[in-house]
Amino acid sequence: MSTATVGKRSFGAVVWDYLTTVDHKKIAILYLVAGGFFFLLGGLEAMLIRLQLMAPDSELIGAQFYNELFTMHGTTMIFLAAMPLLFALMNAIMPLQIGARDVAFPFINALGFWLFLFGGLLLNCSWFLGGAPDAGWTAYAPLSVISPGHGVDFYALGLQISGFGTLMGGINFIVTIITMRAPGMTYMRMPLFTWSTFVASILILFAFPALTVGLFLLTFDRLFGANFFVPDMGGNEIIWEHLFWIFGHPEVYILILPAFGVFSEVFSTFSKKRLFGYSSMVFATVLIAFLGFMVWAHHMFTVGMGPIANSIFAIATMAIAVPTGIKIFNWLLTMWGGSIRMTTAMLYAVSFIPTFTLGGITGVMLASAAADYQYHDSYFVVAHFHYVIVGGVVFGILGGLTYWWPLMFGKMLNEKLGKWTFWLFFTGFHLTFFIQHFLGLMGMPRRYWKFLEGQGLETGNLISTVGAFLMAIATFILLYNVIITTVKGKKSPADPWDGRTLEWSLPNPTPFYNFKQLPLVRGLDPLWVEKTQGNGKMIPAEPLDDIHMPNNSFLPFTISLGLFIAAFGFMYRVDAGFPAYVAIGVGLAITLGSMLIRSVKDDLGYHIHKEDLEKEGAGE
């Protein structure tokens, strides 16, 4: 409850600060650390998968364990790595880009993070409690319903809890962007990253409820004897597929749109040019989101929906290529005539174009319903979505992190190491996945524990594994880079890249209240406007006054913890009996109790007084 804490604090104090923080910049760091951890975990799982597939008929890893590995690899990477890492960037950057002091719901923001973390931890507890989920990240029923043990229960409940968190995060971002923009920051002046955050959040809002329902139905089937997906009792397993993909397809855009946003910023900054065709970029983003809702069934072409449905969804899917193409050309034309600086962040952006174009191309090929009868569920699909998700989202995250690292941590990542990471990762990535297109066409279905000898699949798989190792090395260099920067790095200048958007107008380190005075935005790329038409500093839109700040709270942590405990109770209700009911009772009591405290205890926040702000200004 105080203003900036100066000087060294004890370790415990720091931990407590992070456990209770509602500051979007600190929550961003929490998302980054947790997401990074899960990224490494998912990467480890991927390495084991590739090791198993290095040689034909390999006995290195057992079938069951292998299924758990790829299920958890997919689930972890999508829900626990890619999304949180993007949320880290959104949290860290978006409020600064629109000139806000905070997000609309700081408490909900923290709650969203803790729900995600406890959901993710719950999911990963399965490794130690009898086996991880083993029905694929898509968990198709009835395989997921009859899967023995508690693996799939961990999947259903873990994703449910972290899904609540994501939904809250999404609503928070939407409202923040609507109500908290600085004076002059009109919608059509918002940086593309903010726009894509906005649109992705709207997608979250409408996509996640379908997953919520799907997971509830799966949980009911598994734990409470319901019959949604049990054919003998009148259930219908296709419902799961629809619900999952009604969520699952927009999810892809939830991941890729923010990455598009990152690249738009990076291209513009390092080409020293404003984004080419800004309004068509915004339009394309919205159009992709809109179309993204009407194409989910292209994941289900071989389910047997009939030629009419297949054709409709095929054409709708192809239509998405148009706005995506618009974006690609706009990025190219942004660089055209610019003054391109090949920093590490820019390398990711530049290499993204051919990579993602390939992914988009195979996307259109997959959209062609009849042809998809061959591609579907083969390694061709595996190659395609890794081109999109690694080539788009992971490159976006890595590029974005390199770009905004000085803003988040006040230090610059080592460029030389960064370039090593990039080249190894880039080469490894293409080695791993390009060949997989052909493996798929040569008849290798996905999720294969073993491929047999004499089918011509040996060389391709070996190359793929070698590539995976390069990516692993790249990741280690990245880790080393982060550590060495944190320990030895020097404080970076406030605006190291000659930035164009509002976030670079802030001093380093960013004050916890962000903007002492809200800035007046006079155009697109507000800082650039001031650099070329003003004195390079933002003009304040208000006189210096008290700043209202939210209070820290431990309740987000306890609310999530309660659900985490209760989830165990629900899972072990049948086998453990009484203790499980105790867990349910205690868990729900903690959660509901915390919610009750939240609603009866007034949380009015506090003010930083004008005088203190003036003093700080003098101390700078």
Added chain:
Amino acid sequence: MAKDTNSNHADQYYKAKKKEEMKHQVITFALMIVFTIIAFGLVIGEFDKLFVFPVLLVLAAVQVGFQFYYFMHMSHKGHEFPALMIYSGIFAAILTILALTTITWV
């Protein structure tokens, strides 16, 4: 954010407007009750399915419109985004229901 219009005159005007609005809401409520009775009546009267189903759905849609626009004030100023999101939600909802009732072999 809120403009302070504390003058008495404005207050009077504002009060009158709210009264007016309240009247609309009561009328809406009466209509909803009537619609509900019609809906139940149609079913009890055992009319033809092909006739009853569309009418029931239209009655329900109108009732929901009443709820949103009169009870929840969606027509008022400052509800542009709520309206946009509700309609987007309805759009996604219709797609979902259409899919689950047509291409799942029911």
Added chain:
Amino acid sequence: MKGWMGRFRALFLLSSLALVLSGCGKPYLSALQPKGEGADMIYDLMMLSVIIMAFVFLVVMIIYTIVIVRFRQKKGQEDFVPKQVEGNHLLETVWTVIPIILLLILAVPTVQYTFALADTTPETEDGEPVEDALWIDVTGNQYWWHFDYRDLEIQTSQDLYIPTDRRVYIKLSSNDVIHSFWVPSISGKMDTNPGKNENEMFIHAYEEGVFWGHCAEFCGPSHSLMDFRVVAVSPGEFDEWVADMQAVDPEAVPENPVAAEGKDLFQENSCLACHAIGSSPAAVGPNVTSFGDRSKIAGILPYDKEHLVSWILDPEQHKPGNLMTGKYPMPSKEDAEKIAEYLMSLQPSDIGPDDAEDGEYIQPKPKEETEAEGDEAEEDTNEE
């Protein structure tokens, strides 16, 4: 400069390597070497999309290369501020309209082929419905395939015999979880759903051969081991096979005394409870009527006695999670060998996988007029 050149070289090397690899794959597995009607249609569509997409990629890469070569920041020009271009309506229209046209070019055949591949109402050339089209009910099971020749009273498992002169219609369903029936070189895949969600498709092999089939929808631990074969034989051979299979006497005692002993053991060990010999509606386990002609054991193991014995003694080792493990009194090694001997003696037909690969084409026996539905039979008279 160094950077982008390196990247290009890597890409080029990779793609050429991949092309070579695709050329030397196993002939009867790859979707890139179509041997059937469906795979052929899809291959055409694939090539069309590749050509269109290669064009798009080329355009992007040309602009990309120019941009990256020409517009790098030069030494000493760090302060250069480029013109801040807002956009260009003409350009933006161009790259909106051209993709739409390209996609339309792809969309039209996509829809055509989607409907063509979904056509499971067999018609003669005059548009009359064909009454006696060959229908096979395919059932996916964890982790094996069952084939029931409708109206012919023939059931097989793992090996699916079809004639090359016509479309064979299949109805797909599942006994447990979702599987997917995929024979890449003959046709695309289709899911087998449990419950009432049954699917239909047709397969039509142009050439004789033993074609590899996979399960393509994740179905459990041994998903990757749920292989099967499509044995496409000439119509004459197929007719012979049908006649032989219909004439099977399940009770026949093999001449070989060891095999005869094996037959008794097969019954004693309650193998028959799951594995039918001869035509039987029961399909708890694979039907073993023509086990002696199988191309593989359990769809994956080399066909020899050693592997069969090993399978009988420990199926779990070969197919984790299979439903046979633990369901029968474990025979001794000697008994297992005898059972194996018996199973391998079950060769009701002279037609086997070899006949599909020997290149010998036997014309069907002349039949009544109504049977002339093999609409593309002429193409298939390619005797090698």
Added chain:
Amino acid sequence: MSTHEDVLSSENLPHEPEKATLEGKNKFLGFWFFLGGETVLFASLFGTYLALKNSFGAAEHTTPSQELFGLELVFIMTMLLLTSSLTSVYAMYHMKNHDFKKMMVWLGITVLLGAAFLGLEIYEFYHYVHHYHHTFTSSAFGSAFYTLVGFHGAHVAFGLLWIITLMIRNARRGLNLYNAPKFYVASLYWHFIDVVWVFIFTVVYLMGKVG
């Protein structure tokens, strides 16, 4: 803006106290968006129900919806919930007039009506289970029915708890800028529950009765 304790004062309230502060406006918008998401949530449940409403499979007890549903009870429940919607409108009307007492009275009536609705729903479920053996686990239809209607029931229960908590917490301190948005948002939630019910009685009960 003035100091933060001001939001707790009950004097000089503006016309729309629920949206007068930035926090209130945020809450108002955020909650509307949440309702947009809830629309999809219930749509998924409705879709599932419609896909499974005649699916019994090998179930032991198969009472089709025509025989199962009785309309009298549903009619009463509908009237209760519709009326509670009107009473919560009255509550908000008085909130905008800054008449805290009347608002509380109307909210109280809303809660009573809601509780009566919930009681009848529980009775209805009990009736189905004991007279028709129509349970959550008896068939896919049963699972889908109880999940859809039960989700709505759970929303009603949560809404009741929420409004009661708000009423108790603020009973003594009157309306202010801090709690006005909370009351307003709770009333929005209550209306949305009614919206969902309109579709439940139409799609599940009435259309189920017809066949």
